[in-house]
Amino acid sequence: MAISVEQAQEEILGYIHVLGPERKPILECLGQVLAEDIHAESEIPPWDNSAMDGYAVRAVDTRGASEASPRVLSVIDEAAAGSPSQARVARGMAIRIMTGAPLPAGADAVVQFEHTDEQIRRASMEDASHIGILRPAKKGLNIRNRGEDIAVGSRVLPRGTVLRPAEIGVLASLGHSTARVVRRPVISVLATGDELVDIDVPLAPGKIHNSNTYTIAAEITRYGGIPRILGIGRDSMESLNEKIDESLSSDMLITCGGVSRGDYDMVKNVLAQRGQINFWTVHMKPGKPLAFGMIGRDRSIPHLGLPGNPVSSMVTFEQFVRPAILKMLGKENLAKPTVLAIIQRDVTNRDGRRELVRVTVTRHGREYHAVPTGPQGSGILTSMVKANGLAIIPEDTGGVKKGDVVRVQMLDWSRSL
Ligand code: AMP
Ligand code: MG
Numbered sequence: 001m002a003i004s005v006e007q008a009q010e011e012i013l014g015y016i017h018v019l020g021p022e023r024k025p026i027l028e029c030l031g032q033v034l035a036e037d038i039h040a041e042s043e044i045p046p047w048d049n050s051a052m053d054g055y056a057v058r059a060v061d062t063r064g065a066s067e068a069s070p071r072v073l074s075v076i077d078e079a080a081a082g083s084p085s086q087a088r089v090a091r092g093m094a095i096r097i098m099t100g101a102p103l104p105a106g107a108d109a110v111v112q113f114e115h116t117d118e119q120i121r122r123a124s125m126e127d128a129s130h131i132g133i134l135r136p137a138k139k140g141l142n143i144r145n146r147g148e149d150i151a152v153g154s155r156v157l158p159r160g161t162v163l164r165p166a167e168i169g170v171l172a173s174l175g176h177s178t179a180r181v182v183r184r185p186v187i188s189v190l191a192t193g194d195e196l197v198d199i200d201v202p203l204a205p206g207k208i209h210n211s212n213t214y215t216i217a218a219e220i221t222r223y224g225g226i227p228r229i230l231g232i233g234r235d236s237m238e239s240l241n242e243k244i245d246e247s248l249s250s251d252m253l254i255t256c257g258g259v260s261r262g263d264y265d266m267v268k269n270v271l272a273q274r275g276q277i278n279f280w281t282v283h284m285k286p287g288k289p290l291a292f293g294m295i296g297r298d299r300s301i302p303h304l305g306l307p308g309n310p311v312s313s314m315v316t317f318e319q320f321v322r323p324a325i326l327k328m329l330g331k332e333n334l335a336k337p338t339v340l341a342i343i344q345r346d347v348t349n350r351d352g353r354r355e356l357v358r359v360t361v362t363r364h365g366r367e368y369h370a371v372p373t374g375p376q377g378s379g380i381l382t383s384m385v386k387a388n389g390l391a392i393i394p395e396d397t398g399g400v401k402k403g404d405v406v407r408v409q410m411l412d413w414s415r416s417l
Contacts, residue, residue, distance in 0.1 A: 292304055388415055
């Protein structure tokens with residue numbers, strides 16, 4: 001059956017469900033989705049406090065102040081963050097105050113040091129019991145109001161929020177040491193092929209290192225899953241069966257290899273025994289053959305069979321496995337971020353499939369430029385190393401011409417664009 005990328009995505013996502021919740025320390029929740037509403041049981045800040053280092057005053061006492069005629073107030077105390085002043089600012093008085101200190105009773109404004117004559121007084125060794133205010137202050141000046149950040153009872157973080165450092169900070173400021181989040185999927189990774197050896201084994205003739213397990217496991221981690229590495233399955237029913245048994249306690253199984261003509265039947269047979277399996281010809285390049293099924297006793301574990309070619313397995317991972325992981329994690333935005341860029345070479349696309357061309361995206365003024373990374377063979381893994389994006393060359397167009405605008409899926413944003 002030949003289907004489009006979108007059809008395959010939709011079909012797969014139809015079988016994927018949001019996982020259950022777990023409670024754990026907030027620092028371990030980075031990138032996960034809240035499984036509960038967070039309401040504020042207290043307000044933040046808990047009291048009016050100073051936004052500046054300066055003097056807490058009554059605004060009326062500063063009326064008419066200027067450099068030429070300072071309003072001189074008597075300094076009755078000091079207040080710092082963590083050591084509030086118990087004194088009351090009455091008429092003609094001020095309290096020296098530091099940022100974050102609670103506003104003393106009676107005061108209604110804070111005059112920053114720069115608008116007082118403190119430096120002049122210090123330089124001339126005048127006593128610190130008085131301060132000259134050089135500018136009039138309005139009521140509320142430099143005061144952070146109680147509850148201005150978070151009001152009591154407000155729903156600060158709704159269920160479904162992705163926890164970034166800012167949200168983790170809000171949880172901490174509300175005194176939460178743990179949070180209830182959607183748990184991360186455990187995803188088994190199985191490489192298949194008689195030619196594969198582990199990375200620490202020297203290569204004999206005809207053998208290659210199993211690299212896909214590592215790219216796939218790294219991708220799983222990158223998008224929030226927990227990889228479980230099953231190693232290498234041989235091209236035999238027995239070996240595959242044994243390995244697949246080990247995957248049955250995970251949330252998803254990813255295999256790579258064995259979906260092209262050569263070993264097609266065997267993988268198909270093994271997986272068909274385990275549940276239901278579909279082999280699709282997806283209209284995309286690289287990565288045409290793709291297997292999808294549900295395995296396990298109650299057919300509850302999704303299995304995605306990626307092609308063995310290193311580039312194909314990564315590109316199909318981005319299109320099909322990434323959204324599945326994000327959905328399991330409870331995320332709503334499943335689409336890969338894209339930019340529109342001007343392609344810098346002709347790219348022909350004769351066979352009618354959607355082509356995902358590895359490109360380097362750079363910014364030139366207001367435009368993004370996309371330069372293909374060179375040879376695009378699906379075994380050339382360094383083409384992925386050079387790329388920061390995948391340019392989408394639409395199906396059935398014959399290709400694009402240099403200067404055309406193409407949509408590019410961004411693989412990373414680490415270069416500033
Ligand atoms: P297959 O889909 O099994 O026919 O594999 C297609 C190509 O990808 C062959 O050249 C394989 O040697 C290669 N290949 C398959 N699995 C891996 C792997 N885990 N690591 C590196 N290359 C692989
Ligand atoms: Mg193979």
